[in-house]
Amino acid sequence: MSKELTNIQQKILDYIIDRKTSIGIPPSLAEIAENFNYRNRATVQQHLASIERKGYIKRNPKIARGIEVTLEEKFFIPRPVIGEVAAGNPLTIYPDSLDSIELPTIARMPKDSFLLRVKGDSLKDAYIFTGDVVIVNPNLEPRDGHFVTAVLDDAAVVKRFYKKSHKIELHSENPEYEPIVIEKDYSGFKLVGVVVGVYRSMERKVG
Numbered sequence: 261m262s263k264e265l266t267n268i269q270q271k272i273l274d275y276i277i278d279r280k281t282s283i284g285i286p287p288s289l290a291e292i293a294e295n296f297n298y299r300n301r302a303t304v305q306q307h308l309a310s311i312e313r314k315g316y317i318k319r320n321p322k323i324a325r326g327i328e329v330t331l332e333e334k335f336f337i338p339r340p341v342i343g344e345v346a347a348g349n350p351l352t353i354y355p356d357s358l359d360s361i362e363l364p365t366i367a368r369m370p371k372d373s374f375l376l377r378v379k380g381d382s383l384k385d386a387y388i389f390t391g392d393v394v395i396v397n398p399n400l401e402p403r404d405g406h407f408v409t410a411v412l413d414d415a416a417v418v419k420r421f422y423k424k425s426h427k428i429e430l431h432s433e434n435p436e437y438e439p440i441v442i443e444k445d446y447s448g449f450k451l452v453g454v455v456v457g458v459y460r461s462m463e464r465k466v467g
Contacts, residue, residue: 269311272296274369276317276327286327370456373397376409378418382432383407386420388458394418395457407455412440413448418455
């Protein structure tokens with residue numbers, strides 16, 4: 261049984277998986293050190309040793325990029341869900357982690373991205389349902405038609421985004437809900453990020 265990773269170990273593992281899936285090869289020690297601003301590669305070695313002991317990777321010290329992610333053994337990795345986001349009426353944000361899910365290691369988590377659980381039925385026609393988990397990338401600039409998460413009057417929502425001349429419109433994918441229209445400079449609105457993925461456990465039924 262694998263042991264839970266620390267926050268920095270999880271980030272390093274995510275980086276290794278992202279490099280492996282995006283360019284086909286794992287990163288070198290120097291690249292990991294540069295990405296995480298470590299001056300000493302020995303620090304990277306210590307983190308990799310801990311990740312290896314916990315069963316998520318195997319290392320070959322004779323090869324410069326000799327890091328193998330043991331997907332067969334650890335196909336699912338626990339990741340924290342940091343809050344709920346409303347697909348419907350705005351929902352209060354929770355400041356602490358709600359729980360965690362077993363997310364497949366092949367599911368890409370872009371840098372700085374995080375997970376939110378959906379509550380409500382306003383996106384049902386886009387096949388996003390209550391209980392689904394969305395992967396949110398805070399570093400992307402939204403384009404018209406993107407699904408975004410946003411804070412509206414201290415509550416979190418997930419909607420389809422459209423930018424008009426002086427307004428922003430947040431649309432549902434359910435005819436029972438009217439679009440939310442706000443002024444561009446409205447102080448109670450803050451864009452959180454763009455939804456780049458949706459994960460659903462097939463063990464539960466969509467209600």
